[in-house]
Amino acid sequence: MLGEKRRLCLLSIILLFIRTLAYFLSCHITARSLHNQMFNSLLRAPVFFFDSNPIGRVVNRFSKDISSIDEQLTHVTYHFVDAFFAIISTIIFIASVQPLSLIPMALVGFVMARVRRLFAPAIQDIKRLESLTRSPIYSHLSSSIQGVIMIRSYGAQQICIQEFSHCLDEHTRVYSIMLAMTRWSALRIESVVAAFIGFLVFSILLTYQSLPISDLSLILAYSFTLVGAIQWVIRLTVDVMMQMTSAERVIEYIDLQPEESSNIKNLKILPSHWPIGGIIFDNLSFRYSSTSPWVLKNLNISIQPKEKVKLFDCDNADYLRVIGAGLGRTDTSSLKAALELLGFGPCHHMSELFDKPDRSLQFIRAFDGDKVDFHELMKGYGSTVDSPTSDFYKEIHKAYPKAKIVLTVRDSGEKWFESFQNTVGPVSVDNYYYFAVYLI
Structure with missing residues (x-):
């Protein structure tokens, strides 16, 4: 008899070990798969x-979120299944010995379901809110580490500390609410279970003469274990729902729509003579999402084979975006050609005045002190260099305050102007070169 009990105990230990090992291995594989997919x-x-x-x-x-799935969710679900079946077996034993206990058990089940229905959705929403308030902590910490040089150079350490403390306060406020809600549910669950035990003890006092002492002692012992067990199971069910929020957030990232084709591994190396065909865009419009503005609107273009095409932002095509201040040429490089190559063209140059006499007359009136609309003069240009920038820098900068400034100077600027004056003619050095002091 003793040998059979030993064998049964050994068998139960082995089965328990196999069950636990298989469960945690499967959860670990699942968490790793979710991480890799995300x-x-x-x-x-x-x-x-x-x-x-x-x-x-x-x-x-x-x-x-991955930590919640890999650690907390695994342990919570394991303990939930274990405690749930322990409570079911306890209730079955008590009901078989004392059938009158089925009445309070039904009432306890109804009240527990009611408490859980009120508690579970609220705590799940608070859990989502707690995750949202935790994200700014990581964002602020990452931004502070990346910009620590600028923070120290401007002496803004205290400002960053205050912002980080504000993020921590917001997260702590939500987390404290979550703890308070947990205590709220625990108090009500314990009150219901205590009432059930009181009813059970009262029924035992009425029928103790018809029950053996061993059954009465087991009923009382198991009933007292229900106080913590039922509360523990209710909390575990809510914890499972809370941790499943992390799984829901991970699956949300897994279901992101990819940008490129899923057959990217099947792409082959393009031959050297590619491309051999042209591309035609007929009324093409494009935007990055359904809520973002259109990047390309009604694009009609024909691209020839092996032709290089440059695309740039045309939203501000009629708005001056770059003001080239200083000398329009450094060494042998043309600032006008560089700006047009970068997509800030067409660029207004002094040569434009010779090609368009009407514009020259307008600038002459500006030299005489007349009020000139520079928005009208610069219409259709994306940038400007040389004249009139050198002569009307303040006026142009006032008309286009958001335009970027590109300042080009030479170490031998005065000698360059002296050579220019001797070759071309007199020019105002104060207007053309030393206006850079105004920028500084």
């Missing part, structure tokens, strides 16, 4: 996703 999905995510989501939010998915 990582591969982010590698193929469009650039718009990273522009609209801060780095802290992405780091939060790989740190806190």
